[in-house]
Every structure is written in C-alpha cells, then in structure tokens.
Amino acid sequence: MSNKILSHDQIQHKVKRMAYQIYEANVNEEEIILAGIVGGGLSFAKKIQTVLQEITDANIILCTVNMNKKNPLESGVSTSIPESEYTNSSVVLVDDVLNSGTTLIYGVHHFLKVPLKQLKTAVLVNRNHKKYPVKADYKGISLSTSLQEHINVQFEENNDSVYLSE
Numbered sequence: 001m002s003n004k005i006l007s008h009d010q011i012q013h014k015v016k017r018m019a020y021q022i023y024e025a026n027v028n029e030e031e032i033i034l035a036g037i038v039g040g041g042l043s044f045a046k047k048i049q050t051v052l053q054e055i056t057d058a059n060i061i062l063c064t065v066n067m068n069k070k071n072p073l074e075s076g077v078s079t080s081i082p083e084s085e086y087t088n089s090s091v092v093l094v095d096d097v098l099n100s101g102t103t104l105i106y107g108v109h110h111f112l113k114v115p116l117k118q119l120k121t122a123v124l125v126n127r128n129h130k131k132y133p134v135k136a137d138y139k140g141i142s143l144s145t146s147l148q149e150h151i152n153v154q155f156e157e158n159n160d161s162v163y164l165s166e
Contacts, residue, residue, distance in 0.1 A: 004162070022048065032052065037107055038064060042094075063079050091116055
C-alpha cells in the first residue's frame with residue numbers, strides 16, 4: 001500500500017520556502033554552494049538552485065556529491081568541484097530523504113576536510129530514524145514513520161511526488 005504524502009504543488013511550495021530560508025542565512029554571501037547527493041538529492045538541489053537564482057544575485061554553484069549510499073565508507077565521497085572551490089565558502093548539503101543519517105554524515109565529513117564559512121544540510125523529508133548525530137537545518141516535512149515504512153521521492157517534470165509505503 002502506498003500513500004501520497006506530498007503532491008507536486010506542495011513540493012514546489014516547500015522548495016520555494018527552503019530556498020528563501022537558505023537565502024536568508026546567506027544574505028551577505030556572493031556565492032552559495034549547493035552540494036546535491038547523487039540521486040534524489042541532486043535533483044532536489046537543482047530545484048532549490050532554480051529558485052535561489054530567481055531571488056538572489058549571489059552565484060549559486062551546483063556541486064555533485066558522489067557516494068555509494070549503501071556503503072559510503074567503502075566507496076568514499078567525491079565532488080564535481082575541487083576542494084579549493086568550496087574552501088571558505090557557504091555550503092548546503094542536499095539530499096531528498098534523511099533516514100538513518102548515514103549519507104548526510106559521510107557527506108558532512110567530506111566537506112569538513114577544509115575550512116568553510118558554514119555548512120548546513122537540507123532535505124525534503126526528515127524521517128526521524130537517525131543513528132548518527134546529524135540534523136537537517138532545512139527540511140520540507142518531518143515524518144514519524146516506522147522502520148518498515150519506506151519513503152519514495154519521485155522527481156518528474158511537472159509531476160513531483162512523495163509516497164509513503166509499507
């Protein structure tokens with residue numbers, strides 16, 4: 001059984017709200033790095049980037065974060081831009097769902113290898129099942145779900161949706 005918990009319009013509203021929150025936290029920055037984790041995180045980061053580019057003159061740089069989500073320790077984390085380009089910058093690490101926190105904590109760890117102005121995290125869905133001390137600074141929705149339930153985020157042109165299934 002699958003229940004739609006966010007419609008396309010609701011997701012667009014959350015993207016816009018989160019983009020404004022990111023802008024407010026970075027109002028004096030000339031550059032903001034949006035680091036999207038490959039998969040849903042990168043798709044979500046692109047949506048946030050589009051809105052940010054409409055509301056600020058800051059340079060919004062999209063950075064792709066590559067890792068094996070099942071075993072990030074084994075594969076390591078790599079980014080599409082070199083460390084020198086995000087050193088002393090404001091970085092927002094973006095993923096679609098915060099479940100156990102594994103993906104975000106390894107992403108955060110990667111960015112902490114260089115000095116940053118600030119590092120924040122953004123997720124569309126926060127599931128509250130963390131096994132690591134990582135939180136979402138910007139979140140679209142928080143859900144208390146059972147461990148057996150699954151969140152499925154679909155980013156499709158003009159038909160984004162989030163489903164909860166057992």
